[in-house]
Amino acid sequence: MPGEDKTEKATPKRRRDERKKGNILFCQDIIAVSTLMGSVVMLRIMFDTFVDQLTNFFTLCSGFAIGTMETDPSFYMGELLFSGLKVFVSTAGPMLLATALVALTATFAQTKFLVAGEIIRPKFSKISPLSGFKRLFSFRSIVEALKGLIKITILMLFIYNSLISLMGIASGFMYSDIGSACKTFLEAIYNMLLQVCVAFVAIAFFDYLYQRWEHERQMKMSKQEIKEEYKQTEGDPQIKSRIRQVQRSMAQSRMMQQVPEADVIIRNPTHFAVALRYKQGVDSAPKVLAKGQDELAARIVAKGEEAKVPVIENVPLARALYAQTEVDQEIPPDLYAAVAEVLVYVYKLENRLAI
Structure with missing residues (x-):
């Protein structure tokens, strides 16, 4: 009934009905953390491959820069473009594929392969200015905004610390070979991603607890709703x-x-x-x-x-x-x-x- 307090836990039928509508416990941060962890793992596994590919590419670039190779500019551009594409496919390709598989796995693990047409069905309430204004200043929006600020702050902090560390050793790149410089650069990126991953795992854990609490709160039913559901499923006791x-x-x-x-x-x-x-x-x-x-x-x-x-x-x-x-x-x-x-x-x- 309107205005009645919803203090009772959701019944199994209510949960089944809401699941059909697509209203399930779903945490976006789990997807983000899963893909980030997949990237870190792939970077560790393919670390030597990445170093070799970047070393060959930058060696080629340096050779063109000092003019020790063919002097035709068109040849320079074609060779560099082909080499850059080859490096991207051999390095970023497996990483993107792995992170996509991890993201899909994390998504289906939460949704249990749910396909709900109710979510994609057009609703006028979604384009209503009043409803949009309410969603903009809702408690959930405030929590999401604070969470986004925390993640951006942590990410910027780790990037800043990584840049400071690289600046301290960047001068040594002039006296080292390209392979060593690429290895040092990738190690810095790996360490930064590892720190970000640990921090985001903690954020995702607390966000999951919040999403679960919020989901259960929204699923709660009033005593009158439970009575009405019982009448629909079991029949009116008087009848x-x-x-x-x-x-x-x-x-x-x-x-x-x-x-x-x-x-x-x-x-x-x-x-x-x-x-x-x-x-x-x-x-x-x-x-x-x-x-x-x-x-x-x-x-x-x-x-x-x-x-x-x-x-x-x-x-x-x-x-x-x-x-x-x-x-x-x-x-x-x-x-x-x-x-x-x-x-x-x-x-x-x-x-x-x-x-």
Whole structure:
């Protein structure tokens, strides 16, 4: 209901419905950190390859610069372009492919391969200026802005420290070969990325906790919503009670219609009554046609007396039959002897006992 506090945890059905709409726990920082970690790992694995490729490229560039190679400018440009493209494909290519695979893995790990058409469906609320203004100054937007500032600050700090370190050793590049300079430069980049990765992992961890808390808060339901959901899934309790009442009434009506077919009614004077039938060649054992307690028992007895069905009073047998049997089922074997005695007595009364 509008204005009602949502204090209850989301039900499984609510979670399934929201998942179909695309409303799931999803942390963008996990994707960013995963790709960053993939880049760091690939840089470490292919470190020697990167050094060799950059060394060859810069050696080629220095050769052109000092004029020790072909002097045709068009040749310079074509060779440099081809070499630069080759270096990019052999170095950046595997890294981009690895980070793309890591990003996809991290995405599908969170979404569990969810494809929700509800998200891409056009909604006028998304282009509404009022809704956009509310989103701009919402608590979530403030948190995202602060998080972005923290990440930019950390990144700039590590870049600054890395540049300061490189400046301290840059003068030594003039007295070292190109391979050593490239190796030193890549080591500085690797160390910087490693530090950034560690810092961003910590940020992603706290961001995940926040996203989880925010997601659970948005998923909460009011008590009225839970009641409405229960009515939709399980049915209105009042309606279900009425249906059960009607079903019991119909079952009792059918049961009462079978009472005149009984051979005997065994009763406990006021509490229990059980109507039995046994037809040789049809029933393998005595069968319960009706049973009841208190008022229903009185109705069974009255119905039987109207149909001139013998009514026998046997307190322990009536209780046992009521407790151990069901309507339209045969009696259990442990009651055969007691029921047989009653039937023999009834048959004698009716002169139906076969001699």
